[in-house]
Amino acid sequence: MVADEGSSAPHPKPAPSKELTTRVFSALVMVTAALLTAYWGGWPFALFWLAAGIAIMVEWTDMTGIEPRRPVQAILGLGLAGLTLLFLLGAELWLSVAVSLAFLAATAFAVHGGQNKLWAVSSFVYALPIVLIPPIVRDHPDLGILGLLWMFAVVWATDIAAYFTGRTFGGPKLCPPISPKKTWSGFIGGVVAATLGGILVAWVGQHYGAALPFTLAGIAALSIVASIASQVGDLGESALKRHCQVKDSSHLIPGHGGVMDRLDGFWAVCLVVALVLLTLDSTS
Template sequence: MSELLVRTATGVVMAVVALFAAFQGGYALAVLAAAAATAVFYEWTRLAKGWGAAWYIGGFAYALLAALSLLWVRERAEDGRSLLLWIFIIVWATDIGAYVSGRSIGGPKLAPAISPGKTWAGFYGGVAAATLFGGAWVLTTGLYWLVLLLAPLFSVASQGGDLFESWMKRRAGVKDSGRLLPGHGGVFDRLDGLLPVAILTALAVIAGMA
């Protein structure tokens, strides 16, 4: 089986599991969030081995806060299910938009010293896709209108999370954070963009902006 097929199949399975947990909420989402946070922290500690205790503490807090944020959004927001799905749409649309526009347009590199494959075309494509699909979801579900304005900002945050993890991997001298997900590397590799968006969305809910 080709690498693209393996990557696609794994991605579909992950999306189905995430959507099932989002619709179910409660115990299903809590178990998935806890498992994902545990895997992220484990891979973080492997990347940051020898960097000092502050990195371990920071990684634990980062993974835990993101997991709690997902649960907070789902259970505490006025329309938690729709808002949680909006988080997924923003992250997934950003990834796909960045990949498609980056590969098809190319051009100047975004951060060649950190992630040589990323381009400015990919960056803007990711923001555009997240704004378009995230906005469509807001209008379809009737989420608070301010969420429309958050889509491009959170797309930037998602790409920032991706770049941060790429920097960690470059410093650690590894290609992937782990090998758990065929065709994708580790769990941290797949959730690097979701972590900051989950946290920021929870903060937006607390601030009354979502």
């Protein structure tokens, strides 16, 4: 029942169905943007993930209360943009490393207090996989857009299945001190769905002549590892929010919170894929 106009009663929380509708609509917009830019590749795709990485860095530094905040965010944002530009121009790795160290040094000089320096540097390091790994995968001759689709499928299947199986079956909690709502049933459901989703992407790719450099058994094993990593990444971000005493990293995405809230699992999968890239490049 809607409160009378002028009533001092608190506003009721949105109905669950309305919350779900908002979440679904926001998710569809994000999925569409991710898939379209992945199809285009090049500058649009790299800039899409640069924007995501800058948003993550801003949310991290906002949550941790770094000062002077805006100048530090400007320095870090320029550093991330510089690395994206160097990637797009095909610069040597040593130059990217040198630029990263230069911006990290400038950040450490600008931030007040030793603990804040650590938070500022870690925000940059945390954002780097989101900014660089997806474009690297997109351009990699052995992975390409199929590798990206595998990453998306594993993360999205994990998130969706963990949410619905956890709500449906409940049961023992996964890690109550960090995330009281997550359950082992959701964790297992996420892993199973991610494995099936990863295999499906690889199988469809093979059917259309675009194969990943792994057997289907290898894809299944890698999907399991990536799904576990995704859920651990989610828990890690929840631990950071609990430390900072915030519910969401920001309110940028309706129904979802912030960019960190949506990409914490994808960030962890980026780390897994980075190890895969090192393995592929060392054996080629």
